Structure formats: structure tokens, C-alpha cells
Amino acid sequence: MLSSRQRAALDALLPSDAHPVLTRGLFDAGFDEFHASFEREAHPSLRWTFRAALWCAVWVSPLLIGALPPVSRLGRDDRERALGALVSHPWYPLRQMGFVLKAVAAFCYGADRASRRAVGYPRQHDEAE
Amino acid sequence: MRELFDGEKERRRLDDGFDYVIVGSGAAGATAARVLADTGASIAVVEEGPVVEPAGFGDAVFPAMKRMFRAQGAQAARGRAFIPVVQGSCLGGSTVINSAIVWRIPDDVYEPWKTEYGLGDAIPLAALHRHWDLIERELSVAPTPPDAWGRSNELMDAGKTKLGVAASPTRRNVAACKGSGRCLTGCPHGAKQSMLLTYLPYAMARGARVVAAAKAERVVMKGDRAVAVEGRFLEPLSKRPIAPFRLEARKAVIVAASAIQTPGLLARSGVRSPHLGEHFQAHPGAPMTGVFDSPVTMWRGATQGYDADEHRRDWRVKIETISLPPEMIFARMPGVGRRWLETMSEAGHLVVWAAQMRAYARGSVRERFFGTDIAYDLEPRDMDNLRRGLRFAAEMMFAAGAREVITGIHGMPERLKSPDECRLLEQAPADPRHYSMIMSHLFGTARMSVRPRDGVVGTDFAVHGTRNLFVVDSSVFPTNLGVNPQHAIMGAAMHAALGLSGRL
Numbered sequence: 001m002l003s004s005r006q007r008a009a010l011d012a013l014l015p016s017d018a019h020p021v022l023t024r025g026l027f028d029a030g031f032d033e034f035h036a037s038f039e040r041e042a043h044p045s046l047r048w049t050f051r052a053a054l055w056c057a058v059w060v061s062p063l064l065i066g067a068l069p070p071v072s073r074l075g076r077d078d079r080e081r082a083l084g085a086l087v088s089h090p091w092y093p094l095r096q097m098g099f100v101l102k103a104v105a106a107f108c109y110g111a112d113r114a115s116r117r118a119v120g121y122p123r124q125h126d127e128a129e
Numbered sequence: 130m131r132e133l134f135d136g137e138k139e140r141r142r143l144d145d146g147f148d149y150v151i152v153g154s155g156a157a158g159a160t161a162a163r164v165l166a167d168t169g170a171s172i173a174v175v176e177e178g179p180v181v182e183p184a185g186f187g188d189a190v191f192p193a194m195k196r197m198f199r200a201q202g203a204q205a206a207r208g209r210a211f212i213p214v215v216q217g218s219c220l221g222g223s224t225v226i227n228s229a230i231v232w233r234i235p236d237d238v239y240e241p242w243k244t245e246y247g248l249g250d251a252i253p254l255a256a257l258h259r260h261w262d263l264i265e266r267e268l269s270v271a272p273t274p275p276d277a278w279g280r281s282n283e284l285m286d287a288g289k290t291k292l293g294v295a296a297s298p299t300r301r302n303v304a305a306c307k308g309s310g311r312c313l314t315g316c317p318h319g320a321k322q323s324m325l326l327t328y329l330p331y332a333m334a335r336g337a338r339v340v341a342a343a344k345a346e347r348v349v350m351k352g353d354r355a356v357a358v359e360g361r362f363l364e365p366l367s368k369r370p371i372a373p374f375r376l377e378a379r380k381a382v383i384v385a386a387s388a389i390q391t392p393g394l395l396a397r398s399g400v401r402s403p404h405l406g407e408h409f410q411a412h413p414g415a416p417m418t419g420v421f422d423s424p425v426t427m428w429r430g431a432t433q434g435y436d437a438d439e440h441r442r443d444w445r446v447k448i449e450t451i452s453l454p455p456e457m458i459f460a461r462m463p464g465v466g467r468r469w470l471e472t473m474s475e476a477g478h479l480v481v482w483a484a485q486m487r488a489y490a491r492g493s494v495r496e497r498f499f500g501t502d503i504a505y506d507l508e509p510r511d512m513d514n515l516r517r518g519l520r521f522a523a524e525m526m527f528a529a530g531a532r533e534v535i536t537g538i539h540g541m542p543e544r545l546k547s548p549d550e551c552r553l554l555e556q557a558p559a560d561p562r563h564y565s566m567i568m569s570h571l572f573g574t575a576r577m578s579v580r581p582r583d584g585v586v587g588t589d590f591a592v593h594g595t596r597n598l599f600v601v602d603s604s605v606f607p608t609n610l611g612v613n614p615q616h617a618i619m620g621a622a623m624h625a626a627l628g629l630s631g632r633l
Contacts, residue, residue: 013469014470109459120476121476121477
């Protein structure tokens with residue numbers, strides 16, 4: 001179960017109603033269900049790395065823009081700025097944490113039918129026709 | 130079905146005996162089974178991964194990775210950078226999840242095996258060509274036809290024409306490819322001629338028994354003879370043990386578990402050699418992403434239907450088209466939040482072409498208490514070649530009409546806006562941590578040698594000092610290839626199996 005702080009970080013990563021084409025946010029795409037199954041079934045190294053990445057997003061990323069953690073204290077623009085600083089940080093391990101955060105979010109978001117349709121990905125039955 | 134013992138479903142102990150026990154059901158193991166099945170011998174093929182049904186192949190990446198990829202895709206090499214090492218772990222091995230690319234071993238790669246590594250005619254090239262002819266007939270190998278190209282492959286063709294470089298439709302083992310771009314998660318149409326659909330059923334139809342969800346823990350040796358394979362059935366996701374198995378081998382044990390798994394199995398079986406797990410080589414790769422004004426929809430067309438080998442010899446780099454599913458495209462797009470959504474929304478206008486490199490680097494593979502440890506670090510000359518290769522890929526993209534190229538390299542401009550800016554890629558950071566790389570095609574960890582002091586396996590594919598413990602996968606290759614290795618592996622495994630059954 002995700003804490004409200006973790007949810008704030010993930011919501012800032014892929015927000016709802018923030019883009020004219022990709023209108024759905026991460027939680028609209030079913031991340032709660034995805035995360036529950038991820039915690040049950042993902043390989044331990046993936047699970048623990050994602051947990052560490054979430055921790056960095058909540059507690060470390062604000063420090064990178066000179067703000068106090070947790071990330072949930074910040075406004076929307078600063079949350080994005082903080083996460084942006086994490087994924088582009090010069091120190092490789094922090095940058096990797098940012099990459100893992102994005103990769104796991106993308107596992108869920110990229111499988112979302114509505115988001116796939118929005119970028120023109122064909123539905124399975126289209127191919128069979 | 131008597132021919133399949135699925136440990137995940139059976140959930141009981143298995144004790145049985147066969148002429149040959151083959152560990153691994155991928156390109157090498159299935160080919161050995163296909164050859165030996167023709168002799169009338171009794172065969173068991175042991176596969177650590179689960180049985181996968183083509184009818185159940187979906188188009189979502191993570192469920193596929195959970196079921197079919199080693200460590201769910203989380204296996205990585207450890208060096209300055211962590212580089213994911215992609216391997217299939219299911220019945221049929223990596224042939225189920227690869228892009229079905231077929232290359233014979235180039236002469237310039239083979240020649241040093243004969244001379245520099247002293248293998249002479251241990252695996253004669255003429256014999257390999259005969260094996261490849263047969264395999265290509267049986268697996269419907271042909272260049273990707275234009276009607277299966279899709280826009281991404283068409284664009285590489287356009288770039289090649291504009292630049293006048295060596296590139297061509299990729300030869301693949303596919304029958305009637307529908308161009309759904311879903312090789313990575315298993316072909317939903319049964320078009321890819323993976324071992325799951327070809328050589329394993331061939332062997333099973335001739336009485337071979339496939340034992341799945343079964344991790345081979347050790348080969349039981351009696352003096353210099355391999356007499357059995359012991360292990361445990363495992364829950365595919367949790368890897369919790371279900372029940373033990375022991376398969377007696379009357380004639381031979383054939384190890385075809387991959388360059389990552391084979392050295393560990395041999396070490397657990399008492400094989401001792403300073404070369405075991407050493408000399409590890411691979412083909413790391415990094416992508417360039419081209420942005421086009423008109424839609425590309427890379428998901429329509431063969432996953433990897435075109436490649437450019439212009440610089441295979443001089444820079445040791447081959448450029449390949451690749452169709453990635455949305456999950457993997459999204460993960461690689463720059464930005465977070467609104468910016469990430471904006472870059473993701475371009476997905477339908479992108480091509481991803483990867484520079485696959487025949488790296489000089491050598492690493493090692495070791496069993497540790499936490500699992501398999503792959504130590505591997507690229508050399509400066511590898512990074513030089515990678516940067517040249519990425520520049521070449523970007524130039525081809527602009528030649529094909531790209532508006533921009535997304536570099537994906539930390540410390541570089543996010544986007545190149547003109548062909549002139551491609552030269553910046555040769556000044557890109559030389560540190561592998563700045564790149565988003567992936568590694569597949571794994572070699573050398575039980576290399577072949579004439580003398581025991583130079584390698585692990587003899588020129589008859591038997592482990593030095595043993596009479597009937599054979600290794601037939603790419604562990605035995607003395608070097609990497611610079612081309613996709615499935616075909617090379619199958620040719621070598623066929624040669625080994627014909628030899629050990631006395632039919633060469």
C-alpha cells in the first residue's frame with residue numbers, strides 16, 4: 001500500500017489532466033492495482049530497487065532543488081522540478097533511481113489501453129483482422 | 130502428454146533414466162535434442178523456466194517479463210555501469226523472446242578461432258555452412274519481406290539509399306510474419322520459428338521428454354563420467370522449491386544452459402578450471418531515437434526487419450531497427466511530469482535504432498551467495514566504437530528524414546536538430562554510466578581449447594578431463610561474434626550433437 005507521500009511523488013511523475021493527448025495520469029491507469037501485484041510477484045531485486053527509488057523520490061529529490069523533504073510538502077511545479085533533478089542528477093546512483101522510478105511507472109502506464117490508444121498503438125484484435 | 134513433465138503442474142518428485150540428458154531448451158539444447166532424436170535415443174530436455182503457451186502471449190511487457198525473462202528482466206552486469214543482461218527463461222529459452230535474427234558466423238570472426246585460438250578444424254566452417262543450410266530450410270529463414278517492414282524498417286532502407294551504405298533487410302526465422310512488432314513478448318501469431326514451436330516439438334514427436342520448471346543444480350559425476358542430473362522443480366515466480374528430480378544419463382549429459390548459467394552448473398558439478406566463468410564477452414547496445422514529422426507507428430512491422438552492417442568490421446558496430454512496446458518507449462523518453470507526458474505523446478512518430486557492439490571487453494560470471502554475479506566493464510576503445518556507431522545511426526535517421534534525434538545520453542543535448550550536430554556524438558562522454566545500455570548475446574565462459582590449460586571444453590565439446598559431459602552453447606565460443614548468435618549457436622550445437630552420436 002502506497003503512503004500519501006509516495007502517491008504524491010508518483011502523481012507528480014505522471015499527473016492527470018496535464019496533457020491534451022495523454023490525459024490519464026499514473027493512478028488513472030491503475031497503478032494501485034499494478035503496485036499491489038508488483039509487490040506480490042516482482043523479482044526481489046526489482047521490488048527493493050523500486051522501493052529505494054520511491055524513497056529517493058520522496059526524501060532526496062526535494063533536497064536536490066534546495067527544498068525540505070518530503071516531496072509532498074511542495075507545490076506541483078516544485079515536485080516536478082525535484083523529480084526532474086533526480087532523473088538528471090550527475091551522480092549515477094541517483095540518476096539510476098530516477099530511471100527505475102520511471103521504468104516501473106512505464107510498465108503500468110504503457111500497458112494502459114487508453115494511453116496506448118492515445119499514441120496510436122494498435123489493439124490486439126486489430127492485428128488479427 | 131507423456132512427453133512433457135511440467136514441474137509447476139505435476140508438483141511431485143521425478144526419477145527417470147535416459148540415454149542423453151540435455152540441460153537447457155534454447156537454441157543450443159533444442160538443436161541437440163533435434164539431432165539426437167533422429168538416432169532413436171531416449172532424451173530428456175531439462176528447462177529451468179516455465180512452459181509458455183503461444184496462445185497466451187499478451188502485448189503487455191511486465192507480465193511477459195515475469196513469466197519468460199530471467200530474473201524478470203532484472204539481471205544486470207556489474208561494472209562502472211549496471212547493464213541489464215536480457216535472457217529468456219522459459220521453454221524454448223531466448224528464442225521465444227528474441228527477434229528471430231539469423232546470421233552465419235562471418236569469416237573475419239571465424240578465422241581467429243582457427244588460428245589465434247588454435248581450434249583448427251574443430252568446428253569446420255564448411256560443416257557449419259551445411260548445418261546452417263539445413264536449419265534455414267527447417268526454420269523458414271528469409272530476408273524480411275517488404276510487406277512486413279512497416280515504416281520503421283522502411284525508413285532505414287531510405288536512410289541507407291540516401292547515404293549509400295551497406296544495410297539490408299534482416300534475415301529471420303519467421304514464417305509469414307504479420308508485422309505485429311511483438312517479438313519481445315512472444316509472437317502471438319506463431320510466426321516466429323522459436324524452439325518452442327520447432328525443434329522441441331520435433332524431438333518430442335520422436336519420444337524426447339521435456340522436463341520444465343526444473344532447475345538443474347548439479348551434474349552427478351562418477352570419476353570422469355557424468356551419470357545423472359539432479360535438481361529441483363521451482364515455482365517460476367517465487368523460485369520456491371516444489372520437489373526434487375534426478376535424471377540418470379546412460380550415454381551423456383549435454384549442458385546448453387547459456388554463457389551465464391553454464392559455468393555455475395559446471396562449478397557445482399565439480400568441474401575445476403581457471404577459465405570457468407572467465408573470458409565473458411557480449412554485445413552491449415544503446416539506442417538512438419529519431420523523431421519524424423509523419424507518423425511512424427513503429428509497432429506495425431517486423432520487430433527488427435532491417436540492419437546496417439556498414440561498420441561491423443571497422444567499428445565493430447551493427448545498427449538495427451527495433452520496435453519497442455509502449456512501456457519501453459515511455460521509460461526512455463526524457464522528462465518527468467508534464468514534460469514526460471509531452472515527450473511520450475510523440476511515441477507514434479518515433480523510430481528506435483540500436484547500435485549493437487562487438488565489445489572488446491571481457492568480464493566474468495561467478496556464483497555468489499546472492500546469486501549469479503556478472504562482472505563486466507567496457508573498455509575505452511569500446512566506448513569510442515559505440516559513440517561512432519551512435520553517430521552513424523543518427524546520421525542515417527536524418528538521412529531518412531528525421532526532424533530530430535533524441536540522444537538519451539546523460540551530459541549531451543537531449544535532441545540533435547540537424548545532421549551537422551551528429552558529430553557531437555563522437556565527443557559524448559566516454560563513461561558508460563552516461564548511456565542507457567542493454568546487453569544480450571553472451572559468450573565465452575567455458576571456452577573451447579585444444580589443451581586443458583587454455584580452456585574448459587575440448588574440441589569434441591567434452592569438458593576437459595571428462596568422457597561424456599558436453600557443453601554445446603555459446604559458452605564454448607572463444608570470442609563474441611558481432612552478429613546475432615542464435616544461428617551460430619544452433620550450427621555449433623548441431624555439429625556437437627552429430628559428433629557425439631557418431632554421425633559426423
